[in-house]
Amino acid sequence: MSDDDSLLEYSEIVMKMFGNEDDGFEFYNNYAYEKGFSVRKEYCKWDNGHNAKTLRKFVCSCEGFRAEKEVRREIKKRRPQNITRCGCCAQLVIAQDPNTGQWYVKDFIDEHNHPMTEPDLACFLRSHRRISDDQKAEIVQLQISGIRKHQIMDIMVRRYGVYDKVGFTSRDLYNFCHRNKAETLSGGDARTIISYMTESKRRDPDFFFQYKTDGRGHLTGLLWCDFQCQMDYRAFGDVVVFDGTYKTNRYNLALVPFVGVCNHEFCPDDGRCNKYLCRNCKNNVSPCLNPVGGIDDLLAWCCNCWSHEIRRCLNGCQDWSDEEDVSDHQVHTELDLAVT
Known part of the structure; x- marks a missing residue:
């Protein structure tokens, strides 16, 4: 992308207005999908009565560093995950206008210190994986029918044609089934x-x-x-x-x-x-x-x-x-x- 295109894109983003915090996150997450990185919610600020949020900060998933005590810990109960945080400074900060109630872009940094993910692999990044409500209902019905989890994943892949169109991974499917079971048994x-x-x-x-x-x-x-x-x-x-x-x-x-x-x-x-x-x-x-x-x-x-x-x-x-x-x-x- 040329410098002129980057400047134009930057100007369009800083002029954005959102109806609520969720709209701001969806916009930044879709932007991250096109660019090839994942985002997460990081910092928020509340009003004086701690009743409503007035500021929210979204960051690149590579922002910050892993805690030093976690890196140096010798006795680990679980196999440590790969280190993915490298101090990336990319972020989007939105704040609420107290007069209109609209959310505006207060700060936007689009500088990354890591390579972007390939377009066909961006769908597997954490913030871009999501099980829709229709998919959840179908998974529950397939479970009731006695179909095992790995078979349910195979059914989803065949339906959408390829893995990147499914919208989630096998681990997401297993996690959803576990949470759904816990909710079902919550009453005893x-x-x-x-x-x-x-x-x-x-x-x-x-x-x-x-x-x-x-x-x-x-x-x-x-x-x-x-x-x-x-x-x-x-x-x-x-x-x-x-x-x-x-x-x-x-x-x-x-x-x-x-x-x-x-x-x-x-x-x-x-x-x-x-x-x-x-x-x-x-x-x-x-x-x-x-x-x-x-x-x-x-x-x-x-x-x-x-x-x-x-x-x-x-x-x-x-x-x-x-x-x-x-x-x-x-x-x-x-x-x-x-x-x-």
């Missing part, structure tokens, strides 16, 4: 899962679930079995599996999938199924969990719920011994065992 994750189970039961009368709480109302056990599990129960045979995971989450709850099958074409209906499962639970799950106490009662509660549902969804009864396998079909239920 236990309450959320119970509401979800209740809604599933309303949509599918064959859906089964029971939960258990302690004296303080805290969720300590949850057992569920959907219609697909019941169909699988009628189809396969001859293994009993207990796969326990001990305290792998923030709640110190063990997730135990129960899978039981048998090839003898009968279903016990005299209560000994409960004893069989309890015996296997205590022999196979309890030693692995090694809880402080209270696991027997919880296992008995689980088994009562489990065997009751099995007897409900199966027809037929035939005598069997304790040494034989439980049933003719596969059962797949999942139980959260509290081991506090």
Whole structure:
């Protein structure tokens, strides 16, 4: 760009007026996109009553330097990011006119001490990546449909043709999904899962679930079995599996999938199924969990719920011994065992 063009561009920018602070940021961010750099909000000034902003400073993302203590720190919990701040002086300062309420350009510096990003790569700079409201709604719907995050990103790329037209990166997608999940569970994750189970039961009368709480109302056990599990129960045979995971989450709850099958074409209906499962639970799950106490009662509660549902969804009864396998079909239920 020639000197005359630069001077003309400078004159046009310093004469700009904005309705509010956000308009000023959008203008400077679009300008930065065309030039090949990223911007961020840095300094603001408030009125005497600290009720409204009267000045805002936007700077190049390379402004300033990384704190010296961060550079010299020897023990780091995370891998340090690349140093991107190099003391760039480029900035746009806007202030509010107290008479008109309009925002005007108070200072503008367009001198950078670093190379500009290539035009086809500018879309990946931080201030130019954004997930629109329509994209957010679509991502949520795809998640509800059971599509995984990396597959959602592939769908977006295919829709827009190329990565630079999507408007965000895979990391932005993962961050949005995490924030959306946190907002969904903000009212209480236990309450959320119970509401979800209740809604599933309303949509599918064959859906089964029971939960258990302690004296303080805290969720300590949850057992569920959907219609697909019941169909699988009628189809396969001859293994009993207990796969326990001990305290792998923030709640110190063990997730135990129960899978039981048998090839003898009968279903016990005299209560000994409960004893069989309890015996296997205590022999196979309890030693692995090694809880402080209270696991027997919880296992008995689980088994009562489990065997009751099995007897409900199966027809037929035939005598069997304790040494034989439980049933003719596969059962797949999942139980959260509290081991506090």
